[in-house]
Amino acid sequence: MSSLQPVRGTHDLMFDDIRRHRHVQSKFAAIAGRYGYTEIATPIFEATEVFARTLGDTTDIVTKEMYTFETKGGESVTLRPEGTAGVARAFISEGLAQQTPLKFFYSGPMFRHERPQKGRQRQFHQIGAELLGVPGPQGDVEVIALADQILRDLNVAGKITLELNSLGDAESRLAYRNVLIDFLTAHCEKLSAESRERLEKNPLRVLDSKDPADKEVVTSAPKFPDYLNQTSRDFFKAVQDGLTELGIAFMLNPALVRGLDYYSHTAFEFTTDALGAQGTVLAGGRYDGLIAQMGGPPTAGIGWAAGVERLSMLLGDLPPLARPIAVIPVGPTEESVAQKLAHRLRGNGFNVDIGYGGNMGKRMKRANKLNANVALIVGEDEVKQAVVTLRHLDTGDQTTVAMADLESRLDLYR
């Protein structure tokens, strides 16, 4: 065990782990493309205020989980803890208001200084989608449909359920918030210490507490849907109808609350019970006020993000790696011929491995370990006659093939 370890909460990604990540990202890019989303890559760090102003002053992310540091020029910058604020900032910086509606997708690392545990790291990866400038419920439906599609294409949808709620517009939310605070204050002595603190900072969060005593109180608490005004109610109904028409199943969860402050109206979460404490695989909602709040032109927005590590853990077996063709020089004298042959085949689109050093047996072993389907053996006799010995490693059959005919003989392995 070496004393040099990766920094707490960070991991080296290699072999199957990174293949899982790539698999998630490439499926996502393909599907997002079908929905008309184009990729955006915003910087991995932003001016601190981009996050501090938008995520909510009382959220844990802002108050204690951000990687914030000062640059040599004296600016305060922060490693991004999530993706939406950066996209919103880009929307403003690049003057994109003229081009709405805009559909962006992204993927990349995010940073939060949390205590690591299963499905939770300090550097983690998200894929996400943002739809900007579409105020109507069809936007919500499309964005959720995209999420549903990616989960189905990754073959994880069976382990996941969609939960849906409406946080209403600003007016509804304020009205409900006041009623809820009154109710919870009246039942304060029954609440857990944590929830009493939540009552001060973020009262809606009490609704999704895991504490049994809190849950008991919450069952008799006023329900969010009862306090939605007509506009919010109609909007939410339209979203539900739209999803039903597309055959996307969902469960209403009046206790579903978003962690970040910029959300309104639709809130949704795709959750699983297969990941221990970290049940949320993909989550998002509508954030109509965000861009205006950041100083841009009032622009509707809705989007979501999903944890790539969490998705990777749910993934079944990966598609098998491509099987290479192994070029095997019998001895040192044939190495340059073999090298040239490998180069030629690679140039013509084949996946070719060539063993480094060792006798023929060693190189065959290596070919076998790489799961090569054929070995091309290049020895003294072969070089003299301008042929190679083509051995099928699954069957052990081998034949002699003229060098010049190799591409056509190997075509099915390309």
Added chain:
RNA sequence: GCGGGCAUAGCUCAGUUGGUUAGAGCAUCUGGUUGUGGUCCAGAGGGUCGUGGGUUCAAGUCCCAUUGCUCGCCCCA
């Protein structure tokens, strides 16, 4: 930030009430096979037992501290 569990070979793990030289499987390497892999057989290398201190004639084993990992709380994707 709070609580529980764990730390022995590259990996997964044994290691008895404290007792002589710390083991196994897998992996690696060598040989059986000087132009033929997978299977098989024979053999080899590889450990400051996370770190520091303490108790003891004696510590991988007991105690304290510390670091790391891990699971949960919190938070969240």
